[in-house]
Amino acid sequence: MDRAAIIGVGMTKIEKSKVRETFADMAWEAVNKALADAGMSIDDIDNVVTTSSDFWDGRTISCMAVGDASGAADKNTSCVEGDGTYGAFYGYTRALSGSYKTTLVTGHSKGSQCISSLITNASFDPICERGLGMDMITACAMQANAYMNRTGLRPEDMAMVSVKNHGNALKNPMAQLPMNITVSDVIKSEMIADPLHKLDCSPVSDGCCAVIIAHESVATKFKQKPVWIRGLSLCTDSFFFGDRDLARSNALVEAAKNAYKMAGIKDPKKEIDIVELYDAFTYQELLWLEEMGLADYGKAAKLLEAGEFNINGPLPVNPSGGLLSGHPVIAAGLYRIAEVVMQLRGDAGEHQVKKAKTGIAHGVNGLCGQSHCVWILDKER
């Protein structure tokens, strides 16, 4: 099979409210940063994939609206609705198709401009569920309860994720919520939906991220060191919660297994050096780590407590601060890819981890992690 690599990344700072910027302003910044990072001009890009969500953007065909600012004029442009990792997946398959050499992928979102409770409520089944008034937070609270009941996880265990990730964000200039906090601060923060306190939840955020994916034939043609895509898979679980086992994530187990197989990874615990995953809520970091095979089921909290996932630990998880420190929906997974790329290149600055050859970037789409996209990226080809 042909190979492809990521040869440029660009991200805006993640902020609570970019009131001075439009969607196109954010895309302009991220795209130009990615081009500069790659040492390319817009003429070197032969196709564009934009990622957005019409409900979040408050307009239809929202992904087309950032085309101009993404340099898509007269190029083959396509759109993906969902997390940025899914847009990038499409970009990757375009690179492998043989028809495209350089794909620019963007993902943008401004949570500040809408009411996330109403937007996420609209993702429930309109006939049988939506009128009951659940949203992303109350849905994930349900998943957290199921997971805690199954594994014996305590609120204090989940809170450690918040402490670690907000602490990591202190060293990431792109993060929205760098904070020096304690487990007790998390437990004492407002209870929004049992068992999720305010500091167990990711914030509402604005941001845009762009990555450039190149076919192997041109991956070393530009100035930037390529980071190679070694394994990639996405899998989706049933839509209705009642059809799934909410305390587990079969979709992530499958996606990770497929990605490891493609990458030739036999023992992920030993072979993965860094992870950037979709911690929209504290418990998710633990559950996703377990379902990716990086900890035994119900045991991730023990490893976290022992410092295994710290920025200077054996397996740094979300050294950027993760979604808990900034969650631009749609763009969030693309930020994970960009962060892992910077880590593997040794360009992460203050939050650079020590040894990083192989990393995982992870994106989620749907309520309670209905769908998962797992990327295995590598410094070496």
Added chain:
Amino acid sequence: MADQFQGIEPMVYQSKINVPYSWWAGDTATRFFVALRDEKKIIATKCGACGKVFMPPRKTCPLCFTANTEWVDVSDEGTVLTFSVARRQLAAIPQDRKVPVIWGLIKLDGADTAILHYLDEVKPEDVIIGMRVKAVFSETRKGTIRDISHFKPVK
């Protein structure tokens, strides 16, 4: 570009995306809602191949990829698989519901998959996974999921 926002509030355009929309409930949900409304009965579809009984009723079995042709009655009692309690009056919560609002994922006896609904007549701190609950039907029923008012603990 010069900083034209220096010392002033950036301009914000206030609007909304409130577009009326009608969903055709489909023949499967229609039959389910009519039974709730007219008979206070909960019915579900069953897969002819694997035998799974689906709540809410589905026209097709997602596992076998076959059409569900059979309808069966399921109990108005079931078990709470998991739950959540809203403490903040989140925007999605209907006007007639005040916090704390409790939702349960409830597996009714005779069904293989669980449905979402309210838990009520119980304090949030008394709700536990595995508790037995029973449907309470609404006085006025209009053929919607809220023809079931909520589920309450089985005494």
